[in-house]
Amino acid sequence: MILGVAAYTLSGAISLSNPALGPTAIPVALSGHQDAPGAGTDGEPGDAAAVWRTIRIEARNMSFKPHSIAIRPGETVRLVIFNSGKLRHEFVIASNAEHLEHRAAMRRMPDMNMTGEPNAVTVDPGQSKELIWKFGDDPKVEFSCDIPGHAEAGMTGIFRTVR
Secondary structure, three states, rough: OOOOOEEEEEOOEEEEEOOEEEEEEOOOOOEEEOOOOOOOOEEOOOOOHHHHHHHEEEEOOEEEEEEEEEEEEEEEEEEEEOOOOOOEEEEEEEEEHHHHHHHHHHHHHHHHHHHHOOOEEEEHHHOEEEEEEEEEOEEEEEEEEEOOOOOOOOEEEEEEEEO
């Protein structure tokens, strides 16, 4: 008898699904993450009332435009990601180590959907999704599509902290 199913989520939580109890999330400390879900990569989910600016990012077939974005330490931004390509893409804010860990998970579960993750979205062709993120002091925070083969084909970018 199966009592529940566990799945890794990029926010640093294990998502459990038990038909009798419904889904729950248990925080897990991962490398590069603080103990709170979604609070890794020297940044955290932002408050919409604190947004300084909106940045539009186009997810193309195998690239992001722009691929380099200047950010101020402590800045809260609204990121609007539009998928103009023909394939499903992810937009994930993470450190290099976190991206490598997530890519390994995606190879095991290529249909994983990032819905509900504070630092990531899955965007189908022709659709837009948004994230609100508050950046920390890390001088280089990466964004990437971690669907198998996409980052390797060049679907990566960087947030550069400027002072």
